[in-house]
Amino acid sequence: MPNKQPLTTVWTEPEARDEVLSGHMQNDIVRMMLRQFDVYLEANKHQLARAAGLSLNEYKALEFVLELKPLSPGRLAQLLDLSPSGTQALITRLENAGYLLRKPHPRDGRMTSLYPNQERCKRLMGDMDLPAQQVMQAAAHYNPKQITALYEFLLKSLEHLRQDALDRLKHKTT
Template identity: 30%
Template sequence: MAERFGLHTTDLECLDLLFMRKAATPGELAAATGLSSGAMTALLDRLERAGYVERQADPGDRRRVLLHIKAEAIKPIEAVYRPMQARMQELWSGYSQAELATIVDFIKRSTDLAVSCVADMRGDAAPMPPKRSRSKG
């Protein structure tokens, strides 16, 4: 889908995060995606040049920048996802409130666990020693 709009997959992921949050700092997006600050800056520069996002000073802290989606710019993306959203809504409507609560709990706990495991793996990852070539002799 990202390619359809001339975006990288991570660009589309960040647009989705911004859409759901309404606003975020570059640091919040970097933490959510696992991107370095340099990679996040490059991503945001691409999205800004393409007209999808704008940077604004945080009214609560002028040293921080908040990112916002330009609503008009994402209308074509929303239109492509609208049929899927309608079908998902139809699926979800077949579940009771209690069942949906269980599903949400499962997804949240699974996501939290996955994030924790990735953090553990990053912290425990020791660099692999280079392989030595066998000398022929």
């Protein structure tokens, strides 16, 4: 690309920032992060779930448990938009297959929390990492400053997305 500017964490010229983040590039970044990545990752989830012998909801449940552990059955029901009975059936299937463990919540032993069975999930987690390996190969073409800037950008973006998702879960009324 002609006049390609490297990613940096510090902008030395105000005009440079406006030029890099103008118009189509800004829209492309948002579209790539919030729609295109999601679409292609979702397509990969279907394949990974099928290969593991899981339904898509079972696979997504495991993703949530792996990321948000400990996770209560009620919170999992919210995330998957399932009824309590549907969630219990899904949890039971994953528990019987050896993927999930039910344990007392670490702060309130009266509540049940869901944890991944790390040993059983090891292969599945390895398969989940395949897209990450492809991203790492793409990242190898950039210098450390560029990767650092990208990391900081994604970290801030993820903080906002994560907080928004957790706030929605807290305030969901159904």
